[in-house]
Amino acid sequence: MKTILTGIRSNSVLTLGNYLGALLPMVRLANEHSKDYNVHIFVPDLHSIISDVDGDLRENTIRTLKYWLAAGLELNENIHIYRQSYVPAHSELCWILDCVATMGETSRMIQYKEKSKGQESCNVGIFNYPILMAADILLYDAEFIPLGEDQFQHIELARNLAIRFNNRFNAEIFTVPAKTSDQVKFMEVDTAIRIRDLLNPEKKMSKSTVAEGSKIMLDDAPEKAAKKIMSATTDSLGKVKFDMFNQPGISNLLQIEALVNDLPLSEVVAKWNGETKYGELKKAVAASVSTMLSDFQARLANISDDEVYRLLEAGEVYANKIANAKLLEVQKAFKLR
Numbered sequence: 001m002k003t004i005l006t007g008i009r010s011n012s013v014l015t016l017g018n019y020l021g022a023l024l025p026m027v028r029l030a031n032e033h034s035k036d037y038n039v040h041i042f043v044p045d046l047h048s049i050i051s052d053v054d055g056d057l058r059e060n061t062i063r064t065l066k067y068w069l070a071a072g073l074e075l076n077e078n079i080h081i082y083r084q085s086y087v088p089a090h091s092e093l094c095w096i097l098d099c100v101a102t103m104g105e106t107s108r109m110i111q112y113k114e115k116s117k118g119q120e121s122c123n124v125g126i127f128n129y130p131i132l133m134a135a136d137i138l139l140y141d142a143e144f145i146p147l148g149e150d151q152f153q154h155i156e157l158a159r160n161l162a163i164r165f166n167n168r169f170n171a172e173i174f175t176v177p178a179k180t181s182d183q184v185k186f187m188e189v190d191t192a193i194r195i196r197d198l199l200n201p202e203k204k205m206s207k208s209t210v211a212e213g214s215k216i217m218l219d220d221a222p223e224k225a226a227k228k229i230m231s232a233t234t235d236s237l238g239k240v241k242f243d244m245f246n247q248p249g250i251s252n253l254l255q256i257e258a259l260v261n262d263l264p265l266s267e268v269v270a271k272w273n274g275e276t277k278y279g280e281l282k283k284a285v286a287a288s289v290s291t292m293l294s295d296f297q298a299r300l301a302n303i304s305d306d307e308v309y310r311l312l313e314a315g316e317v318y319a320n321k322i323a324n325a326k327l328l329e330v331q332k333a334f335k336l337r
Contacts, residue, residue: 016205034079035076047084233249
């Protein structure tokens with residue numbers, strides 16, 4: 001069976017934007033394909049420590065895995081859950097791939113440029129984590145990696161390293177991940193979902209934004225989230241229209257309303273198109289978000305830590321078996337074994 005691999009860092013509580021734009025689509029993809037693919041869902045806790053962590057990383061990791069379950073992940077024998085740091089082969093393969101990659105291709109990574117911009121220095125992990133990400137992918141012969149557009153460059157790096165390694169040893173040791181265009185087709189999305197900042201809809205919703213009213217967190221009380229929607233920035237045009245360029249605030253509310261209710265965006269846009277009372281739209285979206293959070297938080301509360309640890313124990317036995325076998329192939333190629 002071919003492999004799908006995906007994961008979400010556990011640095012803090014997720015936002016509504018993370019949930020609607022990343023977690024929920026990944027859960028649906030896993031449920032849809034787990035009969036025909038091995039699905040690896042891991043918490044990249046080693047990636048998490050390249051930047052600040054809000055709270056206890058271990059607790060955050062368990063909470064993040066609960067999010068997957070509360071979002072509707074349907075577990076079966078082909079879905080495997082594990083923590084990156086509990087599979088030491090990730091770190092060892094990363095070092096070996098460091099010796100295959102070049103400084104030039106790593107320094108061209110857009111995220112490295114953005115994260116290091118304006119800083120006198122930054123930790124080496126920020127520079128090196130695309131190589132660790134390549135190890136995450138190549139250890140399991142993953143063909144499809146459902147991630148956001150900002151990670152596509154890293155998938156291309158993983159492809160290049162796999163091809164270079166295979167050519168160097170004249171052997172098909174690594175499966176080359178699907179190219180970016182095929183990744184997009186597999187994810188069945190025309191455009192990336194970007195939930196906007198409620199106060200400044202020119203930007204995406206981010207958990208790092210200081211202003212509380214700009215973001216809805218998954219642990220917000222439903223009534224608190226509803227108030228944030230009611231205070232969201234709109235515009236002075238006085239007519240509802242889906243236009244992310246000219247009316248990003250209104251368009252963001254329409255997008256949230258569609259995603260929270262699992263409706264086609266076109267249906268929601270058609271319902272509200274031309275309406276002049278923004279307050280009515282806000283009330284509807286506030287009610288939808290409040291209901292969604294209430295239901296989600298109730299499901300979350302019913303998932304015990306013990307249940308998650310049982311899943312991790314089984315998943316990490318499986319992941320170590322697969323990863324160690326692949327690492328041994330790589331070590332033999334270099335005559336380390």
